[in-house]
Amino acid sequence: TWTAANIAESLIADIRAQVGEDGLAICGLSGGVDSAVAGALVQRAIGDRLTCVFVDHGLLRAGEREQVQTDFVAATGARLVTVDAEDIFLGHLAGVSDPEEKRKIIGREFIRSFEGAVGEVVAGGAQGGSDQSAGAQQVDFLVQGTLYPDVVESGGGSGTANIKSHHNVGGLPEDLEFKLVEPLRLLFKDEVRAVGRELGLPEEIVSRQPFPGPGLAIRIVGEVTKDRLELLRKADLIAREELTSAGLDGQIWQCPVVLLADVRSVGVQGDGRTYGHPIVLRPVSSEDAMTADWTRLPYEVLEIISTRITNEVPDVNRVVLDVTSKPPGTIEWE
Numbered sequence: 001t002w003t004a005a006n007i008a009e010s011l012i013a014d015i016r017a018q019v020g021e022d023g024l025a026i027c028g029l030s031g032g033v034d035s036a037v038a039g040a041l042v043q044r045a046i047g048d049r050l051t052c053v054f055v056d057h058g059l060l061r062a063g064e065r066e067q068v069q070t071d072f073v074a075a076t077g078a079r080l081v082t083v084d085a086e087d088i089f090l091g092h093l094a095g096v097s098d099p100e101e102k103r104k105i106i107g108r109e110f111i112r113s114f115e116g117a118v119g120e121v122v123a124g125g126a127q128g129g130s131d132q133s134a135g136a137q138q139v140d141f142l143v144q145g146t147l148y149p150d151v152v153e154s155g156g157g158s159g160t161a162n163i164k165s166h167h168n169v170g171g172l173p174e175d176l177e178f179k180l181v182e183p184l185r186l187l188f189k190d191e192v193r194a195v196g197r198e199l200g201l202p203e204e205i206v207s208r209q210p211f212p213g214p215g216l217a218i219r220i221v222g223e224v225t226k227d228r229l230e231l232l233r234k235a236d237l238i239a240r241e242e243l244t245s246a247g248l249d250g251q252i253w254q255c256p257v258v259l260l261a262d263v264r265s266v267g268v269q270g271d272g273r274t275y276g277h278p279i280v281l282r283p284v285s286s287e288d289a290m291t292a293d294w295t296r297l298p299y300e301v302l303e304i305i306s307t308r309i310t311n312e313v314p315d316v317n318r319v320v321l322d323v324t325s326k327p328p329g330t331i332e333w334e
């Protein structure tokens with residue numbers, strides 16, 4: 001019978017069989033549910049022979065780093081390496097407004113940061129510290145949170161992955177080849193969430209709505225700067241808090257909150273005239289993100305969100321609602 005407990009148990013047994021008695025594994029965590037559940041399963045199976053790597057690119061939402069660093073680690077006991085890469089990412093993003101350019105830069109830097117961390121784990125034999133007498137050990141396995149729909153979409157191929165080194169990443173062997181561990185490859189999203197709950201992962205991670213890899217960078221229309229990220233993070237947190245407290249999370253697929261950093265409009269706030277930026281709310285309902293409809297949020301909830309954002313977020317004097325379906329509009333603005 002299908003219960004989350006049975007499934008978790010059999011997945012853990014499969015992982016043990018695949019990785020063996022002394023194999024070492026690496027798992028990249030994004031803050032999302034898939035990589036967290038995959039990591040938690042592998043941790044149960046092989047304990048400290050797994051190292052999780054979390055790249056903080058500075059483009060995350062409020063609280064997401066803590067959810068990984070504190071809550072995920074507390075719930076799983078996983079060994080975690082965090083890469084602080086905010087300055088690197090923001091440095092490369094400086095002056096860039098084009099959406100595709102942003103995505104390219106972020107994708108490239110993400111791989112570099114991940115590789116750098118993997119290189120260190122490999123060099124340290126995954127045991128860290130100086131008590132490692134045997135020197136470098138082979139890390140053979142890369143854990144990925146691939147789901148069944150991804151498997152079907154990509155033609156079912158599974159096997160190995162290469163991480164090619166770039167010139168500016170020190171300490172990494174020329175070309176690392178990993179065998180993939182994909183414990184979720186027969187599961188759908190709701191099954192993954194059930195297994196995550198069974199493993200005791202925090203609800204914030206287990207029920208998290210989809211969030212794009214390039215993060216808040218593709219929700220700032222215009223150049224990405226630290227100040228703008230700060231504004232957007234505040235506005236996004238307000239929207240999430242109010243949607244959750246209104247009990248609307250179940251009706252919404254996701255609600256991107258977008259800062260129109262290149263647009264200004266005149267407002268009147270406090271003592272006088274302001275010339276600030278608009279925030280866009282983009283609540284959508286969807287089954288699979290291929291198509292989407294804009295969600296008819298209750299006016300009272302929109303009013304609370306609008307009032308709080310214009311009161312609490314500096315430089316924002318207007319909140320607008322995106323009432324476009326997909327198609328023609330994509331869910332994200334960039």
Ligand code: XMP
Nearest residue numbers: 210211212213214254289326330331332333
């Ligand atoms: P669009 O904007 O194409 O988004 O309608 C469809 C879904 O995909 C998410 N999305 C991404 N997820 N990396 C991701 O991991 C990305 O670069 C990316 N771009 C969009 C988006 O949030 C929505 O759920």
